[in-house]
Amino acid sequence: MTAAQVTLQQQQSRRPGILIVGAGLGGLFLGIILEELGHPYHIFERATEVRPLGSTMALGPGILPVFEQLDLLKELEKFALPCHSVEIHNANMDLFGSIKFMERERSGYPNLLFERPDLYDLLLRRVPKDRISMGKKVLRTEEVSGRVYIHCADNTTYEGDILVGADGAYSGVRQSIYRELMKKGMLPKSDHEDFSVANISMVGVAEKQDPKKYPQLNDKQANFSTTLGHMKTRTVINIPDNRICWTINIQLSKEEAKAQHFRNSEWGPESNEKMIKEFEQLPCPWGGTMGEIIHATPKHLISKVFLEEKFFKTWYHGQTVLIGDACHKMLPGAGLGAVNAMQDAVVLANCISKMSDVSPQNITAAFGQYYKQRYRHALYSFTMSRFWTKMTYGQTWSERLLRQQVVNFTPEWVYFMLYFKTASYRPQIAWLPLAENRGTVRILPQDDIGSETKADMSKSRFKIKSKSKNKSRNKEQDQGYICEQVEKEKTKQTMESKKVDDHLLIV
Numbered sequence: 243m244t245a246a247q248v249t250l251q252q253q254q255s256r257r258p259g260i261l262i263v264g265a266g267l268g269g270l271f272l273g274i275i276l277e278e279l280g281h282p283y284h285i286f287e288r289a290t291e292v293r294p295l296g297s298t299m300a301l302g303p304g305i306l307p308v309f310e311q312l313d314l315l316k317e318l319e320k321f322a323l324p325c326h327s328v329e330i331h332n333a334n335m336d337l338f339g340s341i342k343f344m345e346r347e348r349s350g351y352p353n354l355l356f357e358r359p360d361l362y363d364l365l366l367r368r369v370p371k372d373r374i375s376m377g378k379k380v381l382r383t384e385e386v387s388g389r390v391y392i393h394c395a396d397n398t399t400y401e402g403d404i405l406v407g408a409d410g411a412y413s414g415v416r417q418s419i420y421r422e423l424m425k426k427g428m429l430p431k432s433d434h435e436d437f438s439v440a441n442i443s444m445v446g447v448a449e450k451q452d453p454k455k456y457p458q459l460n461d462k463q464a465n466f467s468t469t470l471g472h473m474k475t476r477t478v479i480n481i482p483d484n485r486i487c488w489t490i491n492i493q494l495s496k497e498e499a500k501a502q503h504f505r506n507s508e509w510g511p512e513s514n515e516k517m518i519k520e521f522e523q524l525p526c527p528w529g530g531t532m533g534e535i536i537h538a539t540p541k542h543l544i545s546k547v548f549l550e551e552k553f554f555k556t557w558y559h560g561q562t563v564l565i566g567d568a569c570h571k572m573l574p575g576a577g578l579g580a581v582n583a584m585q586d587a588v589v590l591a592n593c594i595s596k597m598s599d600v601s602p603q604n605i606t607a608a609f610g611q612y613y614k615q616r617y618r619h620a621l622y623s624f625t626m627s628r629f630w631t632k633m634t635y636g637q638t639w640s641e642r643l644l645r646q647q648v649v650n651f652t653p654e655w656v657y658f659m660l661y662f663k664t665a666s667y668r669p670q671i672a673w674l675p676l677a678e679n680r681g682t683v684r685i686l687p688q689d690d691i692g693s694e695t696k697a698d699m700s701k702s703r704f705k706i707k708s709k710s711k712n713k714s715r716n717k718e719q720d721q722g723y724i725c726e727q728v729e730k731e732k733t734k735q736t737m738e739s740k741k742v743d744d745h746l747l748i749v
């Protein structure tokens with residue numbers, strides 16, 4: 243055997259060193275899964291400290307099974323409330339109608355609403371501290387001789403096998419690979435185009451309020467109340483601990499949207515007195531004015547953002563891949579932005595963990611699998627996000643008409659069909675015991691799960707009446723076939739990852 247062959251064999255058996263740019267919800271979730279799998283990884287975040295910004299977020303059946311797999315669901319439920327519907331009020335405060343979500347009996351999981359910083363803290367606590375470097379703004383990335391490099395603003399450079407761009411809507415990693423693709427004439431035209439701006443939003447979470455003033459705070463479910471006005475929408479939602487998440491939103495006309503293109507659209511603590519003034523005298527659907535709730539929010543925790551959308555066609559190139567907002571920035575109407583970022587993380591981790599070696603060809607092939615599995619589902623979520631944003635915020639003539647139709651004349655089964663597709667797609671971590679389906683909705687089989695399990699998954703989802711029988715068989719199947727594989731794989735990976743942690747090199 244020659245020396246060259248020895249090197250090749252050693253390379254083939256090792257696990258890839260993964261550089262993740264961005265410690266947002268997508269980047270952290272990927273870190274947690276890789277930690278579980280024993281893969282070497284490191285997260286680079288440009289912020290110097292965690293910023294507890296943001297307001298309401300929602301997670302539902304599309305991702306909660308993975309929270310269950312990771313033992314995070316109970317923790318999440320501690321600071322979340324289930325939400326069953328959205329109530330829409332007219333400008334004169336009359337209840338215009340409500341949009342119901344799929345019930346728990348059907349989907350098997352609640353729709354949980356909570357404050358973004360709480361979820362962020364939960365995920366951050368699960369990632370070991372030595373796996374994240376804060377204050378690392380990545381300026382440039384490159385690939386040389388089968389290795390990826392990131393160059394940071396503080397003049398440090400890091401090297402690995404795989405680079406994941408989880409750096410949000412204005413992803414620098416995306417810009418780096420797009421520059422390469424443009425040079426080669428390989429970038430689709432639509433990927434050059436600008437984001438489309440739809441709304442300006444301001445969000446915050448008011449400090450503890452009096453339940454005597456707002457009786458909605460006594461409820462054990464989230465009351466989601468939206469009030470429409472002339473191109474202006476305001477929303478209040480109760481979360482545990484007597485706090486209120488709020489959003490004020492201005493819909494932009496096409497001309498205004500064009501004029502905003504040069505603006506920075508990232509989430510930031512940019513309180514804007516002018517926008518607050520426009521809303522503070524308006525009545526809150528729960529009584530009093532919006533100003534009373536807005537002014538009960540610490541100023542540095544109010545963020546303003548231009549809500550945009552864009553679905554990119556190109557998600558990977560060579561040894562670099564994108565997840566979350568970096569490849570599909572969605573409008574907030576369906577609450578699917580974070581869900582999709584996390585689903586990306588699950589599927590990408592599954593594809594990476596199946597790689598037989600870390601050759602550049604194999605890495606690109608794994609990314610191809612990830613793209614194939616995720617693209618159409620993310621595109622569907624993108625379309626639904628646009629639809630529900632028009633439904634809940636839209637103020638143009640055609641959007642008002644659409645809302646009239648949907649809220650007043652749509653039978654329940656049509657809602658069911660609309661939710662069905664999102665509720666039935668639930669990618670899970672292939673190497674952990676699967677969370678069983680407790681609902682009656684049929685679940686799509688998952689590409690990267692062993693054929694026996696796949697067959698069992700879809701059977702259990704058809705046989706609603708004999709669920710308990712299937713339950714035990716599912717458990718047996720999961721804990722027998724899968725656990726055995728998982729244990730074998732985990733032991734192997736832990737041993738290997740100890741050997742290969744040094745592949746994440748500081749140069």
Ligand SMILES: Cc1cc2nc3c(=O)[nH]c(=O)nc-3n(C[C@H](O)[C@H](O)[C@H](O)COP(=O)(O)OP(=O)(O)OC[C@H]3O[C@@H](n4cnc5c(N)ncnc54)[C@H](O)[C@@H]3O)c2cc1C
Nearest residue numbers: 264266267268288296297380409410509566567579580583
């Ligand atoms: C502070 C903040 C508040 C938000 N609040 C809400 C909210 O209230 N409601 C809602 O629906 N959505 C909110 N979002 C958006 C939502 O979290 C995302 O749409 C969704 O979770 C997808 O996550 P992501 O990981 O793809 O991107 P993001 O959550 O945007 O995370 C991207 C991360 O990458 C980091 N980053 C960017 N560029 C670089 C670089 N060059 N080098 C290193 N790191 C970099 C960013 O600082 C950020 O931490 C917020 C996002 C942020 C960052």
